[in-house]
Amino acid sequence: MRTIVIVGASLAGLRAAQALRKRGFDGRVVMIGAERHAPYDRPPLSKQLLAGEWAAEKLFFHAREQHATLELEQRLGQAARSLDVREQVVTLESGETVSYDGLVIATGATPRMLPHAGGLQGVHVLRTLDDALSVASALSQGARVAVIGAGFIGLEVAASCRKLGLMVSVIEPQRLPLLALLGEPLAQAAFALHADHGVDFHLGVRVRELVGEGRVERIVLDDGKEVPCDVVVVGIGVVPETRWLEGSGVALSHGVLCDEQLATNVPNIVAAGDVVRWPNAAVGGELMCVEHWSNAVEQGQAAAARLLDGPVVAPFRHMPYFWSDQYDRKFQCTGRVRADDAFEVLQGGLDQAMFAAVYGRDDRLCGVLTSNAPGVFLRARKLLAQGASLEEARRALS
Amino acid sequence: MRIIVDFDLCQSHGLCTEAAPELFELRDDGFLYVLNETPGPEFAAKAEKAVLECPTGAITIKAE
Numbered sequence: 001m002r003t004i005v006i007v008g009a010s011l012a013g014l015r016a017a018q019a020l021r022k023r024g025f026d027g028r029v030v031m032i033g034a035e036r037h038a039p040y041d042r043p044p045l046s047k048q049l050l051a052g053e054w055a056a057e058k059l060f061f062h063a064r065e066q067h068a069t070l071e072l073e074q075r076l077g078q079a080a081r082s083l084d085v086r087e088q089v090v091t092l093e094s095g096e097t098v099s100y101d102g103l104v105i106a107t108g109a110t111p112r113m114l115p116h117a118g119g120l121q122g123v124h125v126l127r128t129l130d131d132a133l134s135v136a137s138a139l140s141q142g143a144r145v146a147v148i149g150a151g152f153i154g155l156e157v158a159a160s161c162r163k164l165g166l167m168v169s170v171i172e173p174q175r176l177p178l179l180a181l182l183g184e185p186l187a188q189a190a191f192a193l194h195a196d197h198g199v200d201f202h203l204g205v206r207v208r209e210l211v212g213e214g215r216v217e218r219i220v221l222d223d224g225k226e227v228p229c230d231v232v233v234v235g236i237g238v239v240p241e242t243r244w245l246e247g248s249g250v251a252l253s254h255g256v257l258c259d260e261q262l263a264t265n266v267p268n269i270v271a272a273g274d275v276v277r278w279p280n281a282a283v284g285g286e287l288m289c290v291e292h293w294s295n296a297v298e299q300g301q302a303a304a305a306r307l308l309d310g311p312v313v314a315p316f317r318h319m320p321y322f323w324s325d326q327y328d329r330k331f332q333c334t335g336r337v338r339a340d341d342a343f344e345v346l347q348g349g350l351d352q353a354m355f356a357a358v359y360g361r362d363d364r365l366c367g368v369l370t371s372n373a374p375g376v377f378l379r380a381r382k383l384l385a386q387g388a389s390l391e392e393a394r395r396a397l398s
Numbered sequence: 399m400r401i402i403v404d405f406d407l408c409q410s411h412g413l414c415t416e417a418a419p420e421l422f423e424l425r426d427d428g429f430l431y432v433l434n435e436t437p438g439p440e441f442a443a444k445a446e447k448a449v450l451e452c453p454t455g456a457i458t459i460k461a462e
Contacts, residue, residue: 015450022446043453064455293453294413301450323411323453330409374410375426 001101001268002027004307005090007080007244008106009033010042011293012273014061015300016104021070023308030098031072032090034079034107037129038062043293045132046153047325050160052136056129080107083248085266102307105245105256105264105271106300109238109291114148116209122216123232126153138231139164146170146219146229148207150177152324154235155194159326162197169227170194171219175204183339186357186369189350197327202227238291240275253277255289260315262303270307272299282317283336292322319385328353332377335359335367335384342390346397347376356380356397360390400460401435401445407456414448414457421445436462 004020006013009031017029033039040059048054057063078092083103090098111125124135135157139145145161147154150172161168174180176187177194195201202221209220210232219227240255251257251265255277262270262278273296279285295318302316321334341359348355348371356376359367365388368380376397383393401421412424421441423431437445442459449457 018450041455061455064458065449294451297451323409332411372428374412374428375424378412378415378424 001025001308003030003100004028004102004104005030005032005098005100006104006106007032007090008104008108008273008275009035009037009039009074009076010106010108010273010296011039011061012108012296012300012303013104013106014039015297016106016272016304017070017072017300019301019304020308023304025308027101029070029072030100031074032078032080032092032098033074033076035128035130036077038074038076040129042127043323045129046126046156047160049129049132050126050136050139050157051163052140056133059129080244083245083250085249085269088268101268103269104300104303104307105250105269105275106273106296106303107241107244107275109274109289110241111234111238112236114207114210114234114236116207117232117234118210120210120212120216121214122212122230123210123234125234126157127238135231135233139166141230142166143230144169144228146227146232147235148172148219148232149235149237150174150190150201150203151181151235151237152178152322154233155190155326156324157233157235158194158199159197162194162199162327167200168198169200169202169229171202171205171207171221171227173204173206177201177203180339182333182337182369183341183343183359185343185345185350192351193326193329238274240277240289242275253287261306261311261313262299262316263306263311268307270303272296272303278316280318281315282319286336288336290318290320292320294318294321319381321381329371330374331369331371332374333367333369334377334381335365337367337369341366344390344394346394347373358390358393358397360393363390364388365390365393399437399439399442399445400462401432401437402458402460403430403432404456404458405430407454409454409456411453413451413453417448417451418444422448 179187206222256271258278274291324331345357354372356370370377414422
């Protein structure tokens with residue numbers, strides 16, 4: 001292989017590039033990125049950046065890692081438009097073509113937008129640095145904020161806005177925040193946490209309409225209520241960014257369909273990060289996308305290894321891990337958690353800043369959720385990796 | 399090599415303790431401790447793994 005092209009200039013793509021060099025690949029590495037920015041870190045966008053605690057410069061990976069030796073050819077600010085797997089060519093939006101011998105697909109995911117936003121100004125999603133900067137700039141003018149969707153992004157935005165002293169409404173069709181993700185007890189705790197901090201919830205209702213003259217002025221809900229607002233942040237999930245691959249021959253199924261080693265169905269093409277759907281041996285071989293930071297890091301490296309070494313590499317397995325900062329709480333969660341799993345608090349309490357809780361299914365430990373308890377979290381994470389029973393977890397962690 | 403942790407950035411995710419248990423430890427007080435700030439070259443691969451997997455970019459390695 002002389003040229004490896006990485007489509008996607010975020011964490012998974014960067015870690016893939018680093019792994020290629022680390023493994024001694026000395027050919028060309030071309031990195032294509034839809035955004036105009038060099039690779040940067042996304043988790044702080046909804047947290048430190050929005051709360052005004054960090055400047056944007058602090059997010060760039062080259063500011064905290066040494067990338068000089070990577071010798072990347074970067075094509076930034078240009079999305080890939082299409083892929084020709086027979087000629088092994090990627091075509092960019094500008095029409096420029098880039099040939100490859102090996103390809104890493106790392107195009108991530110794109111936020112879902114409300115169908116009825118209707119081109120109004122003041123309606124944002126939060127995925128990219130430019131998204132975050134434009135939200136931050138809108139917030140700096142003392143805006144009334146409406147967050148649509150009470151998932152993690154929405155709740156982090158709400159917390160950051162409350163830190164800034166802004167009025168925040170959160171609108172969610174389910175009857176509690178995080179309900180489908182983490183189940184009833186945690187959902188109630190999340191509701192209480194945000195309500196105590198002054199968030200105005202509209203739960204169990206859908207958005208009927210966004211109204212305004214050019215700029216959004218209010219949201220009309222299904223029950224007829226109106227939420228006045230200057231800024232709307234929509235956090236209703238993401239879809240894998242695979243539009244450029246449609247019809248290319250790369251198998252797609254709610255993501256790029258990969259095998260256990262992150263290879264696609266096309267020779268010399270692997271994938272990494274949020275865009276990947278693969279059978280995850282760490283959770284019983286379930287086909288899944290894992291849209292979290294650590295997964296992007298590990299998949300980037302594993303995909304690079306698969307590309308260079310071929311099918312002799314070990315299957316890629318990953319226990320999902322994510323964290324979320326809201327007010328004075330750091331939540332950490334690992335495992336494959338479902339809303340109807342058994343749920344037990346083993347330390348602290350859900351109404352307290354510190355707690356450690358476990359999720360179980362068929363008497364096996366299947367997930368861990370802690371707040372401000374990093375030491376307990378790490379011990380519980382080891383138990384999860386060992387396939388511990390709920391009883392073993394109770395004894396070790398209570 | 400020298401391991402440097404920026405404790406203003408460290409948020410005790412503890413992933414480094416899994417990547418390099420000989421070098422890092424997260425204690426019950428919730429804080430990270432560097433067990434060996436000047437490890438030998440045999441720990442280079444593990445230390446680099448810890449750097450890449452740290453969610454807050456708190457770890458750097460300096461060649462000595």
